[in-house]
Amino acid sequence: MIEANELTKRYGAKTAVDGLSFTVRPGVVTGFLGPNGAGKSTTMRMIVGLDAPTAGEVTVDGARYRDLPAPLHRVGALLEARSIHPGRSAANHLLALAQTHGISRARVNDVIKLVGLQQVARKRAGTFSLGMGQRLGIASALLGDPDTLVLDEPVNGLDPEGIHWIRTLLRGLAEEGRTILVSSHLMSEMALTADHLIVVGRGRVLADCSTEDFIAQASPAVVRVRSPHATRLRELLSAEGVTIGSDGPGVLEVAGLSTDAIGERAAAEGLTLHELSSRHASLEEAFMELTRDAVEYEAGA
Amino acid sequence: MTAVTYPRVVASELTKLHSLRSSRLSFLIALGLVVGLGVLVPWLSVADWNDGAPTAGYNAVERSLSGIYLAQIAFGVLGAMVITGEYATGSIRSTFAAVPRRLPVLWSKLGVFLTATLVLGTIASVLAFTVGQAIFSSKHVDASFADPHVLRAVLGCGLFLAAMGVFGLALGALLRNTAAAITTLTLVLFVVPTIVDVLPKGDKIGPYLPSAAGLMITTVSPSGPLGAWGGFGLLCAYVAATIAIAAVLLVRRDA
Numbered sequence: 001m002i003e004a005n006e007l008t009k010r011y012g013a014k015t016a017v018d019g020l021s022f023t024v025r026p027g028v029v030t031g032f033l034g035p036n037g038a039g040k041s042t043t044m045r046m047i048v049g050l051d052a053p054t055a056g057e058v059t060v061d062g063a064r065y066r067d068l069p070a071p072l073h074r075v076g077a078l079l080e081a082r083s084i085h086p087g088r089s090a091a092n093h094l095l096a097l098a099q100t101h102g103i104s105r106a107r108v109n110d111v112i113k114l115v116g117l118q119q120v121a122r123k124r125a126g127t128f129s130l131g132m133g134q135r136l137g138i139a140s141a142l143l144g145d146p147d148t149l150v151l152d153e154p155v156n157g158l159d160p161e162g163i164h165w166i167r168t169l170l171r172g173l174a175e176e177g178r179t180i181l182v183s184s185h186l187m188s189e190m191a192l193t194a195d196h197l198i199v200v201g202r203g204r205v206l207a208d209c210s211t212e213d214f215i216a217q218a219s220p221a222v223v224r225v226r227s228p229h230a231t232r233l234r235e236l237l238s239a240e241g242v243t244i245g246s247d248g249p250g251v252l253e254v255a256g257l258s259t260d261a262i263g264e265r266a267a268a269e270g271l272t273l274h275e276l277s278s279r280h281a282s283l284e285e286a287f288m289e290l291t292r293d294a295v296e297y298e299a300g301a
Numbered sequence: 302m303t304a305v306t307y308p309r310v311v312a313s314e315l316t317k318l319h320s321l322r323s324s325r326l327s328f329l330i331a332l333g334l335v336v337g338l339g340v341l342v343p344w345l346s347v348a349d350w351n352d353g354a355p356t357a358g359y360n361a362v363e364r365s366l367s368g369i370y371l372a373q374i375a376f377g378v379l380g381a382m383v384i385t386g387e388y389a390t391g392s393i394r395s396t397f398a399a400v401p402r403r404l405p406v407l408w409s410k411l412g413v414f415l416t417a418t419l420v421l422g423t424i425a426s427v428l429a430f431t432v433g434q435a436i437f438s439s440k441h442v443d444a445s446f447a448d449p450h451v452l453r454a455v456l457g458c459g460l461f462l463a464a465m466g467v468f469g470l471a472l473g474a475l476l477r478n479t480a481a482a483i484t485t486l487t488l489v490l491f492v493v494p495t496i497v498d499v500l501p502k503g504d505k506i507g508p509y510l511p512s513a514a515g516l517m518i519t520t521v522s523p524s525g526p527l528g529a530w531g532g533f534g535l536l537c538a539y540v541a542a543t544i545a546i547a548a549v550l551l552v553r554r555d556a
Contacts, residue, residue, distance in 0.1 A: 045555075048398045048401070049397070049398070049401040050394055050397060050398065050555060050556040051555040051556070052553075052555060065401055066401045066402060068401070069304040069305065070303060070304040070305060071305070071398065071399065071400075071401055072398075072399055073303070077398050079394055079398075082390075082391055083391045083392055083393075083394040083395040083398075084390065084391070084392055084395065085317075085321070085386065085387065085390045085392040086390060087321045087322060087323055087386075087390075088317070088320050088321055088392075089320065092316060092317075092320035093392075093395075095316055095320075096313045096314075096316040096317045096320070097313070097395060097399050099309055099310075099312040099313035099316055100305050100309050100310050100313045100399045100400055101303050101304070101305055101309065101399070102303040102304075102306070102309050103303065140395060
């Protein structure tokens with residue numbers, strides 16, 4: 001469990017993180033979502049004690065990261081830029097980390113296998129592709145078999161196979177009851193990976209809810225009905241709390257009623273339906289709508 | 302569950318030091334300077350020898366150890382890169398995430414590097430002295446460990462080089478940037494002494510500069526106000542002060 005309480009970080013006059021409070025719970029994958037410059041990386045750096053908060057605090061299982069006697073066994077972290085010396089082999093990088101905690105060479109070999117780097121483990125990390133570098137970073141995070149994982153943009157640079165692999169890995173780790181915080185600036189990626197979302201913009205929390213609720217809230221379901229009896233159907237369905245629009249002759253866009261309710265009422269009246277489908281506005285649209293005012297660097301018109 | 306302990310951080314730093322080709326190469330170059338010049342300078346001296354009797358009080362010891370003047374900067378640079386290399390590549394984040402209290406990393410780096418430079422610097426100095434004296438023996442001006450202060454001067458070279466290496470490491474920890482650390486080191490070791498030399502009271506300040514003070518322990522008959530151990534002690538004090546500032550900032554600054 002990660003708990004942030006009024007977490008704030010200022011760099012001179014610039015406020016990167018502005019009083020963030022949130023809880024990341026075990027057993028689910030929590031997506032940390034926001035546009036570039038929203039303060040995601042800074043928050044993650046504060047979780048693992050690399051940056052000190054200007055105000056507020058963040059704890060892992062109730063303790064500050066700096067006070068953990070064996071941090072790698074509690075929290076595994078993959079941070080934004082590469083955190084690996086390019087002149088050192090993957091195996092030696094992991095070994096040097098493992099030695100600080102007395103973790104065995106066997107475990108080092110295990111995580112190398114787990115991320116699929118056996119073939120290149122003896123090569124210098126500087127020769128690695130972006131995807132291989134990410135895999136090595138994930139191996140470092142998993143080294144201590146931690147209960148909590150903090151991963152900053154883990155799918156960055158991975159090919160589709162790699163993205164699928166990490167999604168499956170994170171789901172599996174969450175099912176084992178671990179706490180998992182994954183950042184991304186891609187809503188579509190988070191919709192597939194995360195059960196819960198913390199959306200930030202300009203250093204503030206914009207939304208903190210389940211992915212399902214976020215989608216429902218941000219883009220209410222609309223039922224599209226196509227019928228030769230559109231006019232009669234409109235009268236039939238009209239009620240308080242129901243809005244009906246149309247984007248063409250014979251087509252209704254109904255908000256406030258389920259497909260089941262519409263279908264049953266139409267059947268009761270013997271009205272023919274040619275189409276009855278529910279649809280959502282695209283998630284990416286919903287996310288952009290939410291963070292519109294919080295975008296740090298906007299493209300010029 | 303296993304926790305972070307000093308012996309473990311030391312083991313980790315040892316792995317880091319010897320798993321980089323660049324640091325192995327730099328060690329080799331630094332040692333090559335000490336031994337190489339330890340052979341070259343006596344050999345040139347002997348080859349160029351004027352006919353006639355050798356000068357009384359010929360300083361065969363220091364001539365065979367002259368490699369340390371260049372090697373001091375090599376050791377210092379190597380020391381700086383032990384830590385600035387981690388900042389430059391971002392691997393310092395992995396290091397501090399594993400050891401979030403950070404100071405054990407600094408002490409372990411210092412301990413590992415000090416031991417390595419002391420052992421290798423001493424071996425190189427003894428080797429340079431031994432080979433150099435063998436060359437000088439052809440002109441019968443060679444010195445031996447049995448002569449007064451010779452053992453202290455030769456072993457002092459190892460101490461001096463190790464202290465310079467640690468000085469570089471401390472500057473690296475303080476400045477967190479390879480170029481800045483090497484520039485500062487060069488300024489302190491070579492530029493400042495040259496400037497002080499031309500100042501009106503320069504001869505009064507000169508002996509108290511880090512390199513000049515530290516070199517006292519490598520001479521058979523130290524000149525100046527400090528003496529062999531006093532001079533080396535002053536160098537150690539400079540190094541300790543730099544380490545203290547670096548340690549305070551290491552814990553305070555964001556990584």
